[in-house]
Amino acid sequence: MAEKIRIGIVGYGNLGRGVEAAIAQNTDMELVGVFTRRDPAGVSPMNAATPVHALDGIARHQGEIDVLILCGGSKNDLPEQGPALAALFNTVDSYDTHARIPDYFAAVDKAAASGGNIAIISVGWDPGLFSLNRLFGEAILPDGATYTFWGKGLSQGHSDAVRRVPGVKAAVQYTIPAQQAMERVRRGEQPALSTREKHTRECFVVLQEGADAATVEHAIKSMPDYFADYDTAVHFISEETLQRDHYAMPHGGFVIRSGKTGKASKQVMEYSLKLDSNPEFTSSVLVAYARAAFRLRAQGQAGARTVFDIAPGLLSSKDPAQLRRELL
């Protein structure tokens, strides 16, 4: 057996815990440690043997780590950590602010190139696997249309928006793809779909004592950007029910490419995910791409990459001959 790929985790929330669990499923990898901005003494990894270090001393660990997996958020953590850490280590992250990806890519690319490292950004399922399927769809069926549907799944951003409404004590929000729209797309109709036709939204809300349900419901349903353009259902439930039935983080979705070839043959490509745990799945994708980062660096490459730049074979622990024999 070759030397194991040595992984470090930066940030220990849901994503970091998922990476810790995923590394244990990959026998060619080992976890060097968790790096946190919090007091390391206050962080308890799932595996008690996992070392926890302060993030600000991470530069001293350069010789011990092959790839760092960055598990911070796209809003506050990654814009700073991504470039800073790519200058020192090979990195993989799940940066998911779609509109700012070009700027983020440029900053990370400059840092990674200067440090002679590989940094794979925006890894996960969207951006990530869904992006790949959008690319395959339009490259293979140029005469066609691509549709992305999300859900059924818990949306953190929309749940946070509901929680900010006055009178709301706790809440979760589910995004639900519209079955009727999906069936039209699957039949190859290539319909023009409005925002309202593609998804519905469902909120489960615990009211603060004395809050008026009708007022809260109106405030949610009329919220611009988040709910005003959708058909939204609001259910009021008890705190006990919320904790019992809505603690999990399921998600998923669909990328469907509908196109035509030849005279008028309809061709439909569909990719879908049904995830019990959104963060654990994203973590599993990050870990597979960490293997690719390690290999690209071993080839002498440096700079930023996205999933579009990574040959799929680099994700597998199997060598190319074995892949051809077993999976082609």
Place this chain on the structure above:
Amino acid sequence: MAEKIRIGIVGYGNLGRGVEAAIAQNTDMELVGVFTRRDPAGVSPMNAATPVHALDGIARHQGEIDVLILCGGSKNDLPEQGPALAALFNTVDSYDTHARIPDYFAAVDKAAASGGNIAIISVGWDPGLFSLNRLFGEAILPDGATYTFWGKGLSQGHSDAVRRVPGVKAAVQYTIPAQQAMERVRRGEQPALSTREKHTRECFVVLQEGADAATVEHAIKSMPDYFADYDTAVHFISEETLQRDHYAMPHGGFVIRSGKTGKASKQVMEYSLKLDSNPEFTSSVLVAYARAAFRLRAQGQAGARTVFDIAPGLLSSKDPAQLRRELL
């Protein structure tokens, strides 16, 4: 606009016609001509302006063609043409005899390397896009099981087998995935499924005059390898009905990876194709990979490749910055 990628087609059956149609959908490509083992005067391309040449003079066209797409069969054509043409041109083919891929890869790799060319073998949907999804599935969810279901679709190999039964004048065979098995897999059960549980087979048969239906049906249903291990339905129809209702070549299928992460979260990845025309879709995949072959050669690479070795971005006519902006 840059110079167009100049494509040649070798072999002009259903696949070759599909490639001709697909090239017309890609504005960065142009079709140089069709090369055939038949008398060129007897071949009529869909586009009357497409030149038709004798295959045995193809070496004289080396300076005019960037990538040759090989549209011959895996049994008789490609074992000889693949290595011979990869020595002279960049090539893409759909070699699909799974068990012999390692030997075929080695022969093509040697020829392509000697000629300084890129040869991408076994491109299409299975092998091809389905292989990629098998790889992504096990690389991302190592603790899991992968299931491939085919259909509903017309199988050429099984149709040919039915046609060889004494008393059969004409026939088609459809492979049908078992809905019940697929639902179990989608629920994350990871069942052990027998051949009989995964697919059923349905034959539409025109009898020769005087042939005995019961004898023919028994001969089909008891045929080893092809039908004996399956639940098979045999329908006898008229020649008119066969020609009216069964002339198309639909196909498709499903690759489902069911795995577990963390403590016991079920995660399901599903990829599916629903194709009105199997050969036209395979042709469209070949054409996208021809773009990748052209680009790899321009980078100075040489040798055989499979879909596992190709970074997805190379398939798109868009440049990397545009892909990140629009599709990531």
